[in-house]
Amino acid sequence: MEKEKSKQIYLKIDSITEVRKQDIFLKDVGKVVCQDEALQNKCSSLKIKKIHEKKQHRYVEDVLDVIAKIQQLDPAAQVDNLGEVDYIIDYHPPKPSHAAWQWTKTIAICIVCFCGAAFAIMTFNNDANVPTLFQELYRLVMGQESDGFTVLEAGYSIGLSLGILIFFNHFMKWKLNTDPTPIEVQMRTYEDDICKTLIQNQGRKETEVDVT
Amino acid sequence: MLLNWKLWVMLFSGLSAGGIVAAGVFAFLAIIGVFPRLIGKTKTKNHILLYENLIILGGILGNLLDLYEFHLPIGGFLGQALLLTFGVAVGIFVGCLVMSLAETLNALPVIVRRIHLAVGLQYIILAVALGKLAGSLWYFWDGMGKLG
Numbered sequence: 001m002e003k004e005k006s007k008q009i010y011l012k013i014d015s016i017t018e019v020r021k022q023d024i025f026l027k028d029v030g031k032v033v034c035q036d037e038a039l040q041n042k043c044s045s046l047k048i049k050k051i052h053e054k055k056q057h058r059y060v061e062d063v064l065d066v067i068a069k070i071q072q073l074d075p076a077a078q079v080d081n082l083g084e085v086d087y088i089i090d091y092h093p094p095k096p097s098h099a100a101w102q103w104t105k106t107i108a109i110c111i112v113c114f115c116g117a118a119f120a121i122m123t124f125n126n127d128a129n130v131p132t133l134f135q136e137l138y139r140l141v142m143g144q145e146s147d148g149f150t151v152l153e154a155g156y157s158i159g160l161s162l163g164i165l166i167f168f169n170h171f172m173k174w175k176l177n178t179d180p181t182p183i184e185v186q187m188r189t190y191e192d193d194i195c196k197t198l199i200q201n202q203g204r205k206e207t208e209v210d211v212t
Numbered sequence: 213m214l215l216n217w218k219l220w221v222m223l224f225s226g227l228s229a230g231g232i233v234a235a236g237v238f239a240f241l242a243i244i245g246v247f248p249r250l251i252g253k254t255k256t257k258n259h260i261l262l263y264e265n266l267i268i269l270g271g272i273l274g275n276l277l278d279l280y281e282f283h284l285p286i287g288g289f290l291g292q293a294l295l296l297t298f299g300v301a302v303g304i305f306v307g308c309l310v311m312s313l314a315e316t317l318n319a320l321p322v323i324v325r326r327i328h329l330a331v332g333l334q335y336i337i338l339a340v341a342l343g344k345l346a347g348s349l350w351y352f353w354d355g356m357g358k359l360g
Contacts, residue, residue, distance in 0.1 A: 105254040106262070112250060113266040115298050116305030117241065118274025124237050125278050137225070141218050151219055152226040153279050159230020161272045166231075167238050168264050182242040183251075183260050183267075190248035 005036040007076045009043060012083035013063060016195050018090045024049045026066065030083055039077065043070055051091050059089040060202035086199040121160070130156070238271060244316065246308040307344070314340075 013030030026032060027044040034040035048066055049059065063086070067079045125131070134153060138146035146152075165171055169181050180188075241247070247267070251257055276282070286294060314320060324333065 102256065106256050106259050109250050109254055109256060109259075109263060110266045111297060112301045112304050113247065113263045114270035115301035116246070116309075117238075117267040117270030118277070119302045119305065120241055121237060121271050121274045122278040124233065125275065131279065134226075138222065141222055149280070151223040155223040155226020156230040156233075157272075157276055157279060159227035160234045160275050161230070162227075163231040163234025164238055164268050164271045167235055167242075168268055170261065170264065171268055172265060181261065181264055182239075183247050183264050186242055186245065187248045187251060187257060187260060190245060190252060194252070 007034070007036055007039060007074065008078045008080065009034045009039070009070060011043075011063070011066070011070075011079055011081050013066070013081075013087045015084045016088040016090055016191070018092060019051075020092050020094045022051045022054075022091075023047055024051070024089060029087060029089065034077075039074055042073055043077075046070065046073065049089060051089075054093050056092050058198055059091065060198055061087050061089055063087065086202070088195055088198055234271070238267070241267070244309065244312045246305065246312050249308060249312070307341075310344070311340075 010033040011030065012032075017029045019028060024047070025044070026046045026048050029048070032040055032043045034043065046066075046069055048069065049061065051057075051059070063081050063084065067081065070077055070079050131148065131153075134150070134156070135146040135148065138144075138150050138152055167182065169175065169177065169179055247263060251260065251263065320333075320336070323329075324336075329336070
Protein backbone atom coordinates (compact mmCIF):
# COMPACT_ATOMS: atom_id res chain seq x y z
CA MET A 1 0.00 0.00 0.00
CA GLU A 2 1.33 3.37 -0.94
CA LYS A 3 2.10 5.59 1.96
CA GLU A 4 -0.34 8.45 2.33
CA LYS A 5 1.25 11.74 1.31
CA SER A 6 1.45 14.40 3.98
CA LYS A 7 -1.07 17.21 3.74
CA GLN A 8 1.28 19.61 5.45
CA ILE A 9 1.27 22.85 3.42
CA TYR A 10 3.97 25.46 3.74
CA LEU A 11 2.87 28.93 2.75
CA LYS A 12 5.02 31.98 2.13
CA ILE A 13 3.45 35.26 1.07
CA ASP A 14 5.42 38.37 0.10
CA SER A 15 4.79 41.53 2.06
CA ILE A 16 3.78 43.55 -1.00
CA THR A 17 2.87 42.45 -4.52
CA GLU A 18 2.11 44.65 -7.47
CA VAL A 19 -0.67 43.25 -9.65
CA ARG A 20 -2.28 44.41 -12.87
CA LYS A 21 -5.09 41.85 -13.20
CA GLN A 22 -8.32 41.73 -11.25
CA ASP A 23 -8.38 38.04 -10.36
CA ILE A 24 -5.59 37.31 -7.93
CA PHE A 25 -4.42 33.78 -7.26
CA LEU A 26 -2.27 32.54 -4.44
CA LYS A 27 0.68 31.93 -6.78
CA ASP A 28 0.67 35.65 -7.68
CA VAL A 29 1.36 36.79 -4.13
CA GLY A 30 3.45 33.95 -2.72
CA LYS A 31 4.66 30.37 -2.81
CA VAL A 32 3.09 27.11 -1.67
CA VAL A 33 4.92 23.85 -1.01
CA CYS A 34 3.26 20.54 -0.22
CA GLN A 35 4.23 16.87 -0.61
CA ASP A 36 0.88 16.20 -2.19
CA GLU A 37 1.42 17.70 -5.62
CA ALA A 38 -2.23 17.74 -6.57
CA LEU A 39 -3.05 19.70 -3.43
CA GLN A 40 -0.09 22.01 -4.02
CA ASN A 41 -1.34 22.83 -7.51
CA LYS A 42 -4.86 23.34 -6.26
CA CYS A 43 -3.61 25.73 -3.59
CA SER A 44 -1.39 27.63 -6.03
CA SER A 45 -4.33 28.34 -8.30
CA LEU A 46 -6.62 29.23 -5.41
CA LYS A 47 -8.34 32.53 -6.08
CA ILE A 48 -7.76 34.69 -3.02
CA LYS A 49 -9.21 37.99 -4.14
CA LYS A 50 -11.23 39.62 -6.87
CA ILE A 51 -10.79 43.32 -7.30
CA HIS A 52 -13.98 45.06 -8.34
CA GLU A 53 -12.93 48.67 -8.70
CA LYS A 54 -10.74 49.46 -11.66
CA LYS A 55 -8.59 52.04 -9.96
CA GLN A 56 -5.24 52.00 -8.23
CA HIS A 57 -5.50 50.96 -4.61
CA ARG A 58 -3.47 49.11 -2.01
CA TYR A 59 -5.45 46.33 -0.37
CA VAL A 60 -4.29 45.10 3.03
CA GLU A 61 -4.98 41.39 3.36
CA ASP A 62 -4.81 38.88 6.16
CA VAL A 63 -3.19 35.46 5.81
CA LEU A 64 -5.92 33.91 8.00
CA ASP A 65 -8.41 34.38 5.15
CA VAL A 66 -6.07 32.44 2.87
CA ILE A 67 -5.69 29.65 5.42
CA ALA A 68 -9.46 29.46 5.83
CA LYS A 69 -9.83 29.11 2.04
CA ILE A 70 -7.21 26.36 1.89
CA GLN A 71 -8.99 24.48 4.65
CA GLN A 72 -12.25 24.77 2.73
CA LEU A 73 -10.41 23.22 -0.21
CA ASP A 74 -9.19 20.28 1.86
CA PRO A 75 -10.24 19.98 5.50
CA ALA A 76 -7.32 17.66 6.23
CA ALA A 77 -4.75 20.26 5.15
CA GLN A 78 -2.30 21.54 7.75
CA VAL A 79 -1.14 25.03 6.84
CA ASP A 80 2.11 26.43 8.14
CA ASN A 81 2.61 30.11 7.39
CA LEU A 82 6.26 31.02 6.95
CA GLY A 83 5.73 34.43 5.34
CA GLU A 84 3.95 37.62 6.28
CA VAL A 85 0.86 37.66 8.46
CA ASP A 86 -0.51 40.80 6.86
CA TYR A 87 0.32 41.43 3.24
CA ILE A 88 -0.49 44.09 0.70
CA ILE A 89 -1.88 43.75 -2.80
CA ASP A 90 -0.98 46.85 -4.75
CA TYR A 91 -3.45 46.99 -7.61
CA HIS A 92 -2.71 49.03 -10.74
CA PRO A 93 -5.14 49.23 -13.64
CA PRO A 94 -3.86 47.25 -16.63
CA LYS A 95 -3.53 50.31 -18.87
CA PRO A 96 0.13 51.39 -18.81
CA SER A 97 0.57 55.11 -18.45
CA HIS A 98 1.94 57.16 -21.33
CA ALA A 99 5.68 57.10 -21.92
CA ALA A 100 5.71 60.85 -22.52
CA TRP A 101 4.11 61.53 -19.16
CA GLN A 102 6.52 59.11 -17.46
CA TRP A 103 9.47 60.94 -18.96
CA THR A 104 8.04 64.34 -18.05
CA LYS A 105 7.90 63.22 -14.42
CA THR A 106 11.41 61.77 -14.57
CA ILE A 107 12.85 64.94 -16.09
CA ALA A 108 11.09 67.08 -13.50
CA ILE A 109 12.57 65.00 -10.67
CA CYS A 110 15.99 65.15 -12.38
CA ILE A 111 15.83 68.95 -12.36
CA VAL A 112 14.84 68.98 -8.68
CA CYS A 113 17.66 66.54 -7.82
CA PHE A 114 20.27 68.55 -9.72
CA CYS A 115 19.23 71.99 -8.48
CA GLY A 116 18.57 70.68 -4.97
CA ALA A 117 22.03 69.16 -4.65
CA ALA A 118 23.66 72.29 -6.10
CA PHE A 119 21.65 74.49 -3.75
CA ALA A 120 22.41 72.29 -0.72
CA ILE A 121 26.17 72.49 -1.22
CA MET A 122 26.02 76.24 -1.90
CA THR A 123 23.99 76.90 1.23
CA PHE A 124 26.43 74.77 3.20
CA ASN A 125 29.42 76.71 1.85
CA ASN A 126 27.58 79.91 2.64
CA ASP A 127 26.47 78.87 6.13
CA ALA A 128 29.86 77.61 7.12
CA ASN A 129 31.48 80.60 5.38
CA VAL A 130 33.88 78.32 3.53
CA PRO A 131 35.42 80.98 1.18
CA THR A 132 36.33 83.30 4.09
CA LEU A 133 37.64 80.40 6.11
CA PHE A 134 39.85 79.34 3.22
CA GLN A 135 41.25 82.87 2.82
CA GLU A 136 42.02 82.97 6.54
CA LEU A 137 43.67 79.55 6.42
CA TYR A 138 45.69 80.54 3.39
CA ARG A 139 46.90 83.69 5.10
CA LEU A 140 47.84 81.76 8.24
CA VAL A 141 49.81 79.08 6.43
CA MET A 142 51.30 80.98 3.50
CA GLY A 143 51.68 84.36 5.16
CA GLN A 144 50.21 86.24 2.22
CA GLU A 145 46.75 87.31 1.10
CA SER A 146 44.67 84.78 -0.83
CA ASP A 147 43.12 85.76 -4.14
CA GLY A 148 40.33 83.20 -3.66
CA PHE A 149 41.69 80.86 -6.33
CA THR A 150 44.25 78.86 -4.36
CA VAL A 151 45.15 75.20 -3.96
CA LEU A 152 42.77 75.08 -1.00
CA GLU A 153 39.74 75.70 -3.20
CA ALA A 154 41.07 73.34 -5.87
CA GLY A 155 41.70 70.60 -3.32
CA TYR A 156 38.31 71.15 -1.74
CA SER A 157 36.55 70.85 -5.08
CA ILE A 158 38.39 67.64 -5.99
CA GLY A 159 37.88 66.19 -2.52
CA LEU A 160 34.21 67.05 -2.57
CA SER A 161 33.75 65.37 -5.95
CA LEU A 162 35.57 62.26 -4.75
CA GLY A 163 33.58 62.18 -1.54
CA ILE A 164 30.26 62.39 -3.38
CA LEU A 165 31.28 59.68 -5.86
CA ILE A 166 32.47 57.36 -3.09
CA PHE A 167 29.33 58.00 -1.08
CA PHE A 168 26.97 57.27 -3.94
CA ASN A 169 29.16 54.37 -5.00
CA HIS A 170 28.69 54.88 -8.74
CA PHE A 171 28.61 57.27 -11.63
CA MET A 172 26.78 56.40 -14.84
CA LYS A 173 27.75 52.77 -15.54
CA TRP A 174 30.90 52.80 -13.43
CA LYS A 175 30.49 51.23 -10.01
CA LEU A 176 32.86 50.81 -7.03
CA ASN A 177 31.28 47.63 -5.69
CA THR A 178 28.01 45.73 -5.84
CA ASP A 179 26.42 47.33 -2.77
CA PRO A 180 23.10 49.01 -3.48
CA THR A 181 23.39 52.79 -3.68
CA PRO A 182 22.26 55.00 -0.77
CA ILE A 183 19.08 56.16 -2.49
CA GLU A 184 18.19 52.56 -3.36
CA VAL A 185 18.59 51.66 0.32
CA GLN A 186 16.52 54.67 1.39
CA MET A 187 13.86 53.87 -1.19
CA ARG A 188 13.53 50.36 0.23
CA THR A 189 13.32 51.72 3.80
CA TYR A 190 10.67 54.19 2.70
CA GLU A 191 8.59 51.47 1.03
CA ASP A 192 8.87 49.22 4.09
CA ASP A 193 7.65 52.10 6.25
CA ILE A 194 4.70 52.64 3.90
CA CYS A 195 3.77 48.93 4.08
CA LYS A 196 4.04 48.91 7.87
CA THR A 197 1.89 52.03 8.18
CA LEU A 198 -0.76 50.68 5.80
CA ILE A 199 -0.99 47.42 7.74
CA GLN A 200 -1.13 49.20 11.08
CA ASN A 201 -3.78 51.65 9.84
CA GLN A 202 -5.88 48.72 8.68
CA GLY A 203 -5.58 47.19 12.12
CA ARG A 204 -7.13 50.08 13.98
CA LYS A 205 -10.20 51.69 12.66
CA GLU A 206 -10.67 54.54 15.09
CA THR A 207 -12.28 57.73 13.96
CA GLU A 208 -10.10 59.98 16.03
CA VAL A 209 -6.60 60.98 15.12
CA ASP A 210 -4.39 58.96 17.40
CA VAL A 211 -0.64 58.97 17.51
CA THR A 212 0.34 56.43 20.11
CA MET B 213 56.65 76.77 -6.17
CA LEU B 214 56.00 73.03 -6.27
CA LEU B 215 58.73 72.51 -3.67
CA ASN B 216 56.94 74.66 -1.11
CA TRP B 217 55.74 72.09 1.41
CA LYS B 218 53.15 74.49 2.78
CA LEU B 219 51.38 74.40 -0.54
CA TRP B 220 51.09 70.63 -0.30
CA VAL B 221 49.75 70.93 3.23
CA MET B 222 47.08 73.31 1.93
CA LEU B 223 46.21 71.04 -0.97
CA PHE B 224 45.93 68.04 1.30
CA SER B 225 43.78 69.82 3.87
CA GLY B 226 41.55 71.11 1.07
CA LEU B 227 41.14 67.56 -0.27
CA SER B 228 40.32 66.16 3.15
CA ALA B 229 37.90 68.99 3.93
CA GLY B 230 36.09 68.36 0.65
CA GLY B 231 35.80 64.62 1.31
CA ILE B 232 34.43 65.07 4.81
CA VAL B 233 32.01 67.84 3.80
CA ALA B 234 30.74 65.70 0.92
CA ALA B 235 30.17 62.77 3.27
CA GLY B 236 28.28 64.94 5.73
CA VAL B 237 26.15 66.99 3.35
CA PHE B 238 25.25 64.17 0.98
CA ALA B 239 24.64 61.58 3.68
CA PHE B 240 22.25 64.13 5.15
CA LEU B 241 20.52 64.61 1.80
CA ALA B 242 20.21 60.86 1.27
CA ILE B 243 18.95 60.06 4.76
CA ILE B 244 16.47 62.91 5.11
CA GLY B 245 14.08 61.16 2.77
CA VAL B 246 13.32 63.89 0.23
CA PHE B 247 14.42 61.90 -2.80
CA PRO B 248 12.68 58.60 -1.91
CA ARG B 249 9.50 60.57 -1.33
CA LEU B 250 9.71 62.39 -4.68
CA ILE B 251 10.54 59.11 -6.45
CA GLY B 252 7.72 57.33 -4.64
CA LYS B 253 5.18 60.03 -5.48
CA THR B 254 6.05 59.96 -9.17
CA LYS B 255 6.48 56.14 -9.25
CA THR B 256 9.74 56.37 -11.15
CA LYS B 257 11.73 53.90 -9.10
CA ASN B 258 13.48 52.44 -12.13
CA HIS B 259 15.41 55.68 -12.67
CA ILE B 260 17.12 55.83 -9.25
CA LEU B 261 20.62 55.60 -10.75
CA LEU B 262 19.85 58.48 -13.13
CA TYR B 263 18.62 60.61 -10.22
CA GLU B 264 21.78 59.84 -8.27
CA ASN B 265 23.89 60.86 -11.26
CA LEU B 266 22.07 64.18 -11.32
CA ILE B 267 22.58 64.64 -7.55
CA ILE B 268 26.29 63.97 -8.02
CA LEU B 269 26.56 66.41 -10.94
CA GLY B 270 24.52 69.01 -9.07
CA GLY B 271 26.77 68.76 -6.02
CA ILE B 272 30.00 69.04 -7.99
CA LEU B 273 28.91 71.83 -10.34
CA GLY B 274 27.11 73.76 -7.61
CA ASN B 275 30.24 73.75 -5.48
CA LEU B 276 32.44 74.87 -8.40
CA LEU B 277 30.02 77.67 -9.26
CA ASP B 278 29.88 78.79 -5.63
CA LEU B 279 33.63 78.81 -4.97
CA TYR B 280 34.93 80.02 -8.33
CA GLU B 281 31.98 82.23 -9.25
CA PHE B 282 32.11 81.44 -12.94
CA HIS B 283 30.23 83.84 -15.12
CA LEU B 284 27.57 82.21 -17.21
CA PRO B 285 26.72 84.99 -19.67
CA ILE B 286 23.44 83.61 -20.92
CA GLY B 287 21.20 86.57 -20.21
CA GLY B 288 17.99 87.58 -21.88
CA PHE B 289 14.96 85.36 -22.00
CA LEU B 290 16.90 82.08 -21.80
CA GLY B 291 18.69 83.25 -18.65
CA GLN B 292 15.42 84.24 -17.02
CA ALA B 293 13.89 80.89 -17.96
CA LEU B 294 16.88 79.03 -16.50
CA LEU B 295 16.71 81.03 -13.29
CA LEU B 296 12.97 80.42 -13.04
CA THR B 297 13.50 76.66 -13.48
CA PHE B 298 16.22 76.72 -10.83
CA GLY B 299 14.01 78.72 -8.48
CA VAL B 300 11.02 76.42 -8.84
CA ALA B 301 13.14 73.27 -8.48
CA VAL B 302 14.95 74.62 -5.43
CA GLY B 303 11.64 75.76 -3.97
CA ILE B 304 10.18 72.25 -4.30
CA PHE B 305 13.36 70.78 -2.87
CA VAL B 306 13.54 73.09 0.15
CA GLY B 307 9.81 72.71 0.76
CA CYS B 308 10.25 68.94 0.94
CA LEU B 309 13.45 69.30 2.95
CA VAL B 310 12.01 71.43 5.74
CA MET B 311 8.95 69.20 6.11
CA SER B 312 11.17 66.09 6.05
CA LEU B 313 13.26 67.66 8.80
CA ALA B 314 10.19 68.46 10.87
CA GLU B 315 8.95 64.92 10.29
CA THR B 316 12.26 63.26 11.16
CA LEU B 317 12.30 65.19 14.41
CA ASN B 318 8.66 64.16 15.05
CA ALA B 319 7.63 67.80 15.40
CA LEU B 320 4.03 67.33 14.24
CA PRO B 321 3.25 64.16 16.22
CA VAL B 322 4.62 65.78 19.37
CA ILE B 323 2.46 68.91 18.93
CA VAL B 324 -0.59 66.80 18.09
CA ARG B 325 -0.15 64.81 21.28
CA ARG B 326 0.58 67.82 23.45
CA ILE B 327 -2.64 69.61 22.58
CA HIS B 328 -4.73 66.41 22.23
CA LEU B 329 -5.68 67.24 18.68
CA ALA B 330 -8.55 65.10 17.42
CA VAL B 331 -9.54 66.49 14.03
CA GLY B 332 -8.12 68.68 11.31
CA LEU B 333 -4.53 67.52 11.01
CA GLN B 334 -4.71 68.30 7.29
CA TYR B 335 -5.54 71.95 8.04
CA ILE B 336 -2.52 72.23 10.30
CA ILE B 337 -0.32 70.97 7.48
CA LEU B 338 -1.99 73.38 5.05
CA ALA B 339 -1.41 76.19 7.55
CA VAL B 340 2.27 75.28 7.78
CA ALA B 341 2.56 75.36 3.98
CA LEU B 342 0.72 78.68 3.66
CA GLY B 343 2.78 80.15 6.50
CA LYS B 344 5.96 79.15 4.71
CA LEU B 345 4.69 80.71 1.47
CA ALA B 346 3.73 83.96 3.22
CA GLY B 347 6.99 84.04 5.15
CA SER B 348 9.05 83.42 2.05
CA LEU B 349 7.24 86.13 0.04
CA TRP B 350 7.56 88.66 2.86
CA TYR B 351 11.22 87.82 3.34
CA PHE B 352 12.13 88.57 -0.27
CA TRP B 353 9.64 91.42 -0.67
CA ASP B 354 10.95 93.47 2.22
CA GLY B 355 14.56 92.63 1.51
CA MET B 356 14.97 91.04 4.93
CA GLY B 357 17.82 89.03 3.52
CA LYS B 358 19.90 92.17 3.04
CA LEU B 359 19.60 93.20 6.69
CA GLY B 360 21.90 90.49 8.03
